[in-house]
Amino acid sequence: MTRGQRLAHRRLWWVLAPLIVATLIYAVVFRQTVPVEGPPTTLRPARAPGEAAP
């Protein structure tokens, strides 16, 4: 890489690496597991008109 690209790459990762690690820590600390198998209820798809409920 050219000097400019190397510097840009370095600066980007000095910012991105802490952001990624901070995101992971935040996600772990505030993790809300849903105690059921399968998809969470709020994500169930809408039914087509006339379709029977599962």
Add this chain to the structure above:
Amino acid sequence: MSHGFVTVQWTRRKVIYDVALVATVAAYLGLYPILSKMGQPRITPEIVSMRAWGSCAFLMLTLILSIGPLARLDKRFLPLLYNRRHFGVLMFVVALGHLYFVQAYYYAYSPQDPLVSILTQDTVPMGGALPFPLFGLIALAILFLMALTSHDFWQKALGPRAWKRLHMAVYVAYFAVVLHVAFGAFQWETSLVFVGVFLLGAAAVSVLHVLAASRSNALDAVEVRWVDHDGGQWIDAGPADRIPDGRALPVVNPNGERIAVVRDGDLVTAIHGVCAHQGGPLYEGKVLDGCLTCPWHGWQYRTSDGQSPPPFEERLPTYRVALAPSDGAGGAPPGAMRLLVDPTPQPPGTRLEPVRLSPTRPEASDAE
């Protein structure tokens, strides 16, 4: 290289790489539902497909982004770098598959356009503090642009610098993917394997890039030692015998650019250290058929004049090299021969006389 464009310049290595890639992805997508059913018998096939394709795309992107720093830290990873673009395009296709399954399952009967539904969905009840589908779409949009412009034609059309700048957006895409998973599936997924792989993968990418950047930083920080020679100031490149045969070493120019000091047999020359293709580190390459070969994608430059062999037309600046006895400074024994490099670049493609390390020995191979 630059001589015309074909869809894919297939080589045996590329075919092996691609076959291994497709087979591994197919095996992952095939095995995931079986293993998933064993762990969660009630899971629906649609959800399994969504997770299989999504997790596969995440793992692929994590691996793709790990290859670069790994190759800089250890040369044994270089073969993985060689065909990384095909890896990237396949990853985009897999990510697109994930989007398809998400849309087909969650938004199939939505009265709105599925894309609008994704962007307007209230994700807070799902545990996500942020609208995670939006981050997934941002990542996919960046990856789409990258897949679209991945061919050498676009690199030529946009210019290597603009192309590289565009493709560095993959790091932003990765951060968007991390946000997408962290505030999405990670919030309700109970599998420890999923949790572990996600955390380790994202952390590994960050740590590897910081480590590789630190190493690169250390090379740039080496203080240049100047030597008066031939009426000017030349860079002391160290003991003459420190370059292994068929290899190159980097010398940092005061303007921050790197020069590749190359040894081919007993002959030493110096050319610009940055490949004209994607800015690869030429000084980490090998000499093959009298050409310094970029470790990233195999672009070649004659060690004697920095010119790509015909029919290719790339040219790199060359630098004058000289041998001089050490003055004893810098810890070298007085009289030991040292390599000197003139930091003034010669016009690209300028042929310069190589320095001969052992004049008494028969010539091992010519530089051309």
